[in-house]
Amino acid sequence: MTYKPKALILFSGGLDSQLAALNISKVQGIEVKLIHFYTGFCITEHKRRLGIPNKDGKIPQNPALKAAANLQLPIEIIDISKEYINVILNPKFGYGKNVNPCLDCRIFMLLKLKEIMEKENYDFIATGEVLGQRPMSQTKDKLFIVEKETGLKGFIVRPLSGKLLPKTIPEEKGLIKRELMWDISGRSRTKQINLAKLYNVEYEQPSGGCCYLTDEHFAVKFKEEISFKKSLNWDDLSLMTVGRHLRLPNGTKMIISRNEGETRFLSGFKNRFDYAYVEGKALAIIKDFHIDDMPYIGGIVARYSGNKQTYVSIHIKDNMINQLAEPLEDDIIDSFKIGVESYARGH
């Protein structure tokens, strides 16, 4: 009986990982399973939670799921969010431009794939990495670091750049053919786009990715908070994905909703944080409360609840007060804001 090799594909649903899946499955004729990891920083999930539609008014769809359906290849979605927080907080190889620990992230995911490979008897792993495409994780030396750190030397196939890289174990065993792989390198996507046309592959353009950690605004909030607290938990990170963020003069942090979806999202944190709100208007989650910041809180919530005098319900620990508050002036609030602009001017 002929041996039927099989491979796992690290799959984001972007063009490169789709082409990798296509090369191994359709071009090389190998049975594959696509593996998509849910890290907890998925923009699609976040948009759905807040009820934010796409520009065309449709509900955002997970790009990996959509692509797998188009390719008609089996996909497994694995939740690694609980363990992933350690990767974000303690990246051995540091961050990219924002708080994207791309190299550590890749190592972590490949270690997970290695577990599946060994448990379910897969022959190798393929990825959509392109030599020289990303300075943080896809230079030749970085690709080798990944192999060393994961113990997967020779078992990771990168079909988009396969002809430019050392021979892998599946090639030596004759499971895949080197001449059927491609020779793509660098940041230009022309070759990938031509292959997409050739094989009728649908993809998002521009390639934005589905990861919050590459977002500049998220990064500013992350850096501000870690400089303030030294350690973050899952709630801290979740809260960075929504609302206006303010740091008051004595250290109190406020996260204020900007719309109904964010109010609904922030309501889920009321059972474990202090908060203030105007019914049917804005809700603020309050962290690191300092009593000397109390005079600001009502005025800030009033500002974002119709910008007029109103009663604000403020809940600090087990105490609740209804405060008649005047809206705080914008230039004062602006000086508290944590954002890309305020960070640039040395917030």
Next chain:
Amino acid sequence: MLEDIKADIEHNVCGTYCPIPISELSNQIKQMQIGQIIELIADDPGVVEDVPAWCKATGQEFLGIYEEDGEFHAFVKKIKD
């Protein structure tokens, strides 16, 4: 009528959003026998597209989906391991 389908397993994932409902569906299907039917109950409206897309990708049989009081009931029959 979908409402009349008697599912072997009912799995409620309300409160979770893409891609967790699909991850949960996949985990449940792994433990099922071929021929069994699962009813996935979710409040993420994205499951209307996600569940049939997942079935198309994995080769399982999508039987249909209906909405009742903001909850979506999706039915999938396991037809392969």
